[in-house]
Amino acid sequence: DAKTTQPPSMDCAEGRAANLPCNHSTISGNEYVYWYRQIHSQGPQYIIHGLKNNETNEMASLIITEDRKSSTLILPHATLRDTAVYYCIVRLRIETGGGADGLTFGKGTHLIIQP
C-alpha cells in the first residue's frame, strides 16, 4: 500500500512555478521522501529525494515540513515538457550500505502544463 496521498491531477501555466503537494502523515524517522515522474510512454524518472532538510537540484526543489508529515515538490519554471505523472514515495533508509529497497508507487498526480 502506498503511504502517501496526492491529488489526482493539477494544472499549471507554462512559465509558472508548479507546486505539487504530498501527504505522508505516517512517515517514520528512517524513511526518505522520494519524487519520481513518468512522462507518457517513458519509464519513471528520478527527480529528487530528502530526509528532513529541504533539497534542491537542477530539476526541482523539495520542501519538507518540520514534522515531516507532508512535502511539496516545486518545479520553478514549468514547461510543456514537464507534463507528466508525478509520484511521491516514502522509502526506507538503508543503513547497511549498498543496494536499495523497492519503490512502492501510488497513483501519483497528473500534472498538466497549459500553454
Place this chain on the structure above:
Amino acid sequence: DARVTQTPRHKVTEMGQEVTMRCQPILGHNTVFWYRQTMMQGLELLAYFRNRAPLDDSGMPKDRFSAEMPDATLATLKIQPSEPRDSAVYFCASGLGYGGQASAFFGQGTRLTVV
C-alpha cells in the same frame, strides 16, 4: 550517458508462448528491479536483486514468472506460459545505494501484448 537498456521494446505473442525480457543495468549498479505497469494496477514491483541475489520476489506470480541475473550485466524476466492478462509494460530499473541515498533509474520498458 549511462542508462538501463531493455530488449525487446515491443513484443506481441500468442497465449501459451514463452516470453523472455532482458535488461542491461547501469554498469556498477548493484540492485536491479522489475516492475509491471498496467492501467488498472499502475506500477507494481515484481522482484528485485541485490548483488545478483534475489532479494524479494513476492510481487511475482510464481507459477509462470521467473527472474534471474546470470551475470552483473544481464537480468532476465521470463513468462512461461504467457496469458492475455500478462499484457503490460515491464520496466527494469537499476540502482546503487550507500547510506540510504539510493535512487533507481528506469529503462524504457518492454511493451508486451499477449493475444
